[in-house]
Amino acid sequence: MRIRRLLPLVCLLHLIPVIIAQDAPSNLVVAHFMVGNTYPYTVDDWTQDFQLAASKGIDAFALNIGRDPWEPDRIADAFKAMAMIMAQPNSPLLPTPSFRLFLSFDMSSLPCGSPSDADTIRSLIRAYAVHPAYLLFQGRPVLSTFGGEYCNFGTGSLDAGWASVIRNGVLNGVGGPMGGKEVVFLPAFFIDPGVVGGLAADGAFSWNSAWPMGNYPIDAQDTDAMYLGNLTGKIYMAGVSPWFFTHYGPSTYNKNWIYRSEDHLLSRRFQALITNRARIPIAQIITWNDYGESHYIGPVKGAQPGSQAWVDGFDHQGWLDMIQHYIYAFKYGVYPTIEKDRLFIWGRLFPASADAPSDPIGRPDHHDWAMDRFEILLHLTAPADLSISCGPSNTGGSFPAGISKLSLDVSQNAMTAIDSCQVTTLLMRNGQTVINYVPAGMQWKRQVEGGKGYNFNAFVGASPA
Known part of the structure; x- marks a missing residue:
């Protein structure tokens, strides 16, 4: 890992006040969304979140789905909310008409040791990848994961296991424009980037690229370069996050640590992605609503995962306003005019x-x-x-x-x-x-x-x- 010189304490960024109107961005910014924190959500709750995210320039939610038996119902509500919005021509409910959703399978929760486990995931893909509100990249539905590097779905290997899920005609016979198409699979496997590049996946999502993995600032590590150097032209989705603190004891999730989150982590990470936007087509914000790890940028609502002691009274929506500027620059390649102090x-x-x-x-x-x-x-x-x-x-x-x-x-x-x-x-x-x-x-x-x-x-x- 190459260590770069730290930036001075006061870092000034001179911006050219230019806005270029474009019909569609060349890059996408999506946000990781924990469905596991939405037990009391209604269709209206989903609509409010979609509206807020879209108003800041976010293009899609990556719906993190785990094994709780009620989560498929919340996923159904989310797509129902989007269908209701899309049914209204020029809907004022969605400032960004192209706002979409896609599935991100939480493999720290979902089982993945048997063919029946593969069937469960395939059924969700077949149910939603054909929906008009589903995110497409290069004309194909996007799928992602959190983890899954130990999954083989009963096949004996990682690559064959995931191929049994996302290949082999997963969308055959579903009808509509997506019928028979292949998906774009961008997993967040926690393994060597050199191994990821050799898999049958279409690319990779680097979850841990969002924070420094040691006691140094974010731009002193070369995670993006490692992935880009090993993906050999495949699609790279990079992570960006404002903070990390989690505080669970052995009787619950048994995780209690921080990542170094000072040094203007959020803005410096976005600036690095903007600089390298020609090679990084998708940035994923971690997260919209993961209260347990303290990196939420959306409103505190729904059902917290036992994190009230460190989340209640700590609203983070100021970060959401702050990054709107960087989101625009990453998507369009120019910084927007600052219109208000x-x-x-x-x-x-x-x-x-x-x-x-x-x-x-x-x-x-x-x-x-x-x-x-x-x-x-x-x-x-x-x-x-x-x-x-x-x-x-x-x-x-x-x-x-x-x-x-x-x-x-x-x-x-x-x-x-x-x-x-x-x-x-x-x-x-x-x-x-x-x-x-x-x-x-x-x-x-x-x-x-x-x-x-x-x-x-x-x-x-x-x-x-």
């Missing part, structure tokens, strides 16, 4: 060293990778001056029009006598206040409150749109 800020509310003695699970693995700071991203229509503070910690400066990034280091706060501080921001231009934003709830505290557990989730704020 905005400020986005996020970070943890406690020091990484803070103790939570009543938490039976303990500190997450890699907690020492976390940095005690708030990340700030500016959208400016013209040059302006920013000041930001939390107790004795402060930073700021003069910034040009476009996108600028900086960080507020609060590591020294834990060494002072203060117990807490409120984050405040002030943006000035020509002596006039442009933004005076005090994010409600963004209260840094030196100690974890009594009775509460470790929470390395990000608190996200965004000045009004």
Whole structure:
């Protein structure tokens, strides 16, 4: 792995204010959607999520389906909602008329050891890949997975097993324009990229490309290059994510760790994908609603997977607004004009060293990778001056029009006598206040409150749109 020099703390991106109208993008941005968190969903809930995602430029949801017996009913509701929307000419419910859905089989949940397991998955493909709302790429239905590298469906090998699922005329006899076509299979197998390139799949989805896999920033690893170098012209779908923290004990999912999520992970990852967009046709946002791993960008709704302790009160929709700019640039190859001054800020509310003695699970693995700071991203229509503070910690400066990034280091706060501080921001231009934003709830505290557990989730704020 090649290690690159870290970027300076303040990274300025000068953008050309150009918007080019196009009928269809050359690249796609999709979002991973956990069907397992939708038990109480109605058709209206699906419609609301489709509308919100489409309004930000997202092209499709990858519907992660597992083994819960009620999940096929929620999948049916999702496609019913799309059918209702598509039945209305020029529907105002969907700002992006081409918004679509596709199936992503969660092989950490679904069984895959027998031919009957293959039949179960094939039946879902046959039921939905022919639907008008199903995502097509290069004229064929898209299928993906989370995992599945250990599956053989009773055939004795990985390649033959998945061929029994997605080949052998899986769409023969279904009728309609998709009848008899092959699917585009882009699995997220957690194996060497060199092995993936030799499989019968049409390409690959690199789930772990979304985060640094060690104590370094995202652009110090070459995951994309490894995949592109081994796929030999096949389709590559890359991951992009804002954060990672999960906190389950042995009695539930038994996973308790973080990935390094500072260093402006989300924006830097998107910038790398935009730079390489000619070779990366699809970017998948991880995720819309995986609350258990803290990387959700949609509203907190549905049924949480026992993650309330670190999710309740931590809305992440500011990230959704922030990435709309990058989504457009990845899809069309140009950055859109910034039409309104905005400020986005996020970070943890406690020091990484803070103790939570009543938490039976303990500190997450890699907690020492976390940095005690708030990340700030500016959208400016013209040059302006920013000041930001939390107790004795402060930073700021003069910034040009476009996108600028900086960080507020609060590591020294834990060494002072203060117990807490409120984050405040002030943006000035020509002596006039442009933004005076005090994010409600963004209260840094030196100690974890009594009775509460470790929470390395990000608190996200965004000045009004």
